[in-house]
Amino acid sequence: MTQRTWFITGVSSGFGRALTQQLLQKGDRVIGTVRSHGKVEDLLENWPKTFSAPLLEMTDSAAVRRTVDDAWRQHGRIDVVISNAGYGLFGAAEELSDDEIQQIIATNLTGAIQLIRSALPHMRQQGGGRIIQISSYGGQVAFPGNSLYHATKWGIEGFVESVAHEVAPFDIGMTLVEPGGARTEFRYGSARVAKLMPEYDTSPAHAFQSMLDPANGLAPGCPERMAARIIESVDINPAPLRMVLGSKALQNTIAVLRQRITDFETQRKQAASTDIPDGR
Template sequence: MAEKIWFITGVSSGFGRTLAEAAAKRGDKVIGTVRQQRQLEEFNAIAPGNTFAYLLDVINPDGVKETVAAAVRHMGRIDVLVNNAGFGFLGAVEEAKVQEFKEVMETNFFGALQVTQAVLPFMRQQGGGHIIQMSSVAGFRSTQGFGVYNASKFALEGMSEALAQEVAPLGIKVSIIEPGPFRTNFAGSSIKSTQNVMPEYEGTAHVFKDRILGYAGTQEGNPEKAAQVVLQLADSDSPPLRLPLGQTAYDAVRNKLNQVAQDLDAWESIATKTSFDD
């Protein structure tokens, strides 16, 4: 199989790092973005000649454009973009300040959007490519105590679903990855919580918050196995638009689909009677 050129945001740890290592190990070239100077040499040393680190904060629009352009000058093309940079956020919707919502959206949604828009002209020019959005099962199904994060990932999925239709005739594929719980640092250093804590949500949002923070390091998912699935998806001629990762994610998606179907069936005879009689 032909060598691929990857551009992966957020490769200092977690899914991004594991995927980058797996792609480089099989002989692909990986451009990975990090946010700290000390992480540059560390990433370059993973597979010298195959891993290339760039400093980038995805919320910096000028930095995004410059970094993507530099990567293309360096490697000649980008075959696979993986928007992986992001962080989790816990707390009830009422507890969260609007500014906290904005900060999460800035990275998880607008950051991914800016990188996507910066890469698209090059993919259009080369006549193809694959954009992989690292979402979450939380981008398909909401959970009490996760509403801020849900909002950011729902936005990412809504944009990406439309994008997939727009770029398909241009030879560009779009896939949305929806992991469940995996043993990364997501529930540790990569997650934040509301500053405001309200006792009214002790029995709902805080239960979920405590569960997420309590299972760090014990999640069922193996990131290395997940990375191999993403590699298979990137190699596929007909990849899915959405791909839940892990049994928990699959069960959650099916449960929501069943719930939506039940609501549709229960209200169809009422909700569809809204047309003019003539």
């Protein structure tokens, strides 16, 4: 079996950690970025020849480019780039501070865009590759109290879908992974919550507090199983543009898209009324 080389951002926990462990166990090489080495010391010790963990802050665009360039320079070829680093921010739009808004956009959206842009020249030159963007079914479905997280995911989905068309002639496949709720630190550790206002206590905007409390039941998604499906997707050709993980996530996504289509269908007459008549 051919050994692949993977570049994955945010491997300290969650999907990044699960992906990295499975890939190393099957003999692949992983360059996994982290903000500190504390949570990956065991990986560095157990797989010193096939795992490296460069420090990277995703909000530093110059550092993103430098880290990607260094990885290609050191390894010659990288088969798969997984843009995974990111976090959730909860609270009504009015409750979010300017700094919180700027930080999540810089991390989840701008950072992911710069990572992909940095990888593309290398993949063109090597004759192809695969880019996987970890999005969310929140890139298709929106919930109250999650507006800026949705803004970053809807934004990266549009970016990736457009770029997928641009780079297909170079044999570069791109996939948006849209997981549902999973038992990772995203929900039960790393989630950030705005300074909540009592005015919204009776609003749907604060419903997320129940979801973040493990006492109310854990998310149904298994990170290890989701990671396995992501890894398997690299062998699917052509690359699937979107991959939803989780039965509830798929059910909700289909329901929302069907309602969206129904709403659009009612607008046929209105839409046509703005066209310039034929022959004029």
